[in-house]
Amino acid sequence: MSSDRRLLLADEAIAQGALDAGLSGAYAYPGTPSTEILEYVQRQAPAGVHCEWSANEKTAYEEALGMAYAGKRALVAMKHVGLNVAADPFVNSAVTGVNGGLVVVAADDPSMHSSQNEQDSRFYADFALLPAVEPSSQQEAYAMTRHAFDLSEKMRVPVLLRLTTRLAHSRADVTPAAPRAQNALALPDDPRQFVLLPANARRNYAALLAKQPALRQAAENSDFNALTEGPDQSVGIVACGLAINYVREACDGAPCPHPILKIGQYPLPEELLRRLAEKCRTLLVIEDGMPFVEARLRGVLPHGWTIRGRLDGTLPYAGELTPENVARALGKPAAVVRAASALVVPRPPGLCAACPHTDSFLFVKEAMAEHPGGRVFSDIGCYALGALPPLEAIASCVDMGASITMAKGAADAGLRPAVAVIGDSTFTHSGMTGLLDAVYEKSPITLLILDNGTTGMTGGQISLGAGRLEAIVRGLGVEPQHLRVLEPLKKNHAANLKALREELAYQGVSVILSQRECIQTAKRR
Ligand SMILES: Cc1ncc(C[n+]2csc(CCOP(=O)(O)OP(=O)(O)O)c2C)c(N)n1
Incomplete structure (x- = not known):
């Protein structure tokens, strides 16, 4: 280039x-x-x-x-x-x-x-x-x-x-x-x-x-770790990664008056930290994420130094750095920035209009209403939005693949019916092995694979199981008579509901492949 x-x-x-x-x-x-x-x-x-x-x-x-x-x-x-x-x-x-x-x-x-x-x-x-x-x-x-x-x-x-x-x-x-x-x-x-x-x-x-x-x-x-002098040694700043930008912003274009150690390469440059500490008895650690450097600094410096950051509440422990919280930590006004952030209206996520997952959840919800002791364990993907009103159809969303294995564990505990809902990409990511556990033990679970043919949540990347899911499920040992393929459309609602009701009654592994293309990829196509 x-x-x-x-x-x-x-x-x-x-x-x-x-x-x-x-x-x-x-x-x-x-x-x-x-x-x-x-x-x-x-x-x-x-x-x-x-x-x-x-x-x-x-x-x-x-x-x-x-x-x-x-x-x-x-x-x-x-x-x-x-x-x-x-x-x-x-x-x-x-x-x-x-x-x-x-x-x-x-x-x-x-x-x-x-x-x-x-x-x-x-x-x-x-x-x-x-x-x-x-x-x-x-x-x-x-x-x-x-x-x-x-x-x-x-x-x-x-x-x-x-x-x-x-x-x-x-x-x-x-x-x-x-x-x-x-x-x-x-x-x-x-x-x-x-x-x-x-x-x-x-x-x-x-x-x-x-x-x-x-x-x-x-x-x-490393050239990525740099100690900069500053006349005001009342506090020395340790700025990791992008944190340096928040410091510059808080100084409103003027040079930062404090000595700054910018960290861009690890393991921790302890000598550079000591050199900063020779100048300043108080260090403020600004890092996006958890107090990784701040916690280690206590082991680098002798007693008597004050270390400020996320651990002492100078910055909040949780959440990303913001222009506001960094300015506040530096004792600077942050009024201008606060006005800017007030302009951005929050837009909570929701399933798209005409999303196939909505039609799947509608028959799942209706069937599960007949089983107040049952639960739907979900996974991570667009369908996790089924947790939100008006659907409120799922009981869990923990990590990729956990729907099937949590449903199995709950079934092991005696919960009936134990239903799992997973997307096609999540299924091939880490659902297949959990299904094998369930097949091996003939666990009474009903699995819905919501197959929209793509990795929807992250923008529609390819899904490696596309066109192969039926074969994979069969190959893992699910009985063919308990593997159903449905199309989640309003006009099929009654038939889909009937199929799910039948599989909920089965005390073994059933899989329902609910297949209809993601509305976003369909639009693009
Ligand atoms: C370990 C891990 N990797 C990646 C992600 C990001 N991610 C969340 S859901 C998802 C896949 C969603 O695709 P699919 O299961 O097909 O469901 P869809 O969104 O299409 O309904 C990905 C990649 C994550 N949360 N965790």
């Missing part, structure tokens, strides 16, 4: 940075706020760069690890909770190390704009003893991605790139650098590197521990 400037989301800047770093494959499962990374690679990648969606974050991670095994550069992207799904290969890949560069993008969602929790992925990197980078701007997102690939290959470990919603989904100018060619195929020198039998794993783990001083030194020397 030429050195023209581009207006990019941070997600897109990461994708462009990866492409310019000689990417051979991007792997991902959609999830807000990370989805645009793979979508950009799909639009921009030259032929020969892998850029298809994976079934879930774990498969995506392992596919990327396989590419890194083969000596090439791979990117794997997911939302923060996706890293829970991929946690097994993530932590173990720290022990195998890599051959080609592997960059793992986790997009965190503080304030839970589109998520079930606001976990902070920096804890994962720390836990796995892996380095992490955290951009403060779109340009840095671009540069850090390239840097992360180099660091990964230099230190031979995966590198986590963590960002949060506001940066992922905002645009700014990015000036790309000269692209680099892809790596050639190159197998690992050591045939035992990826064989984590205990003897090898112990040896590799010792090697990972031995790399920690060099990783710490890399963070101390």
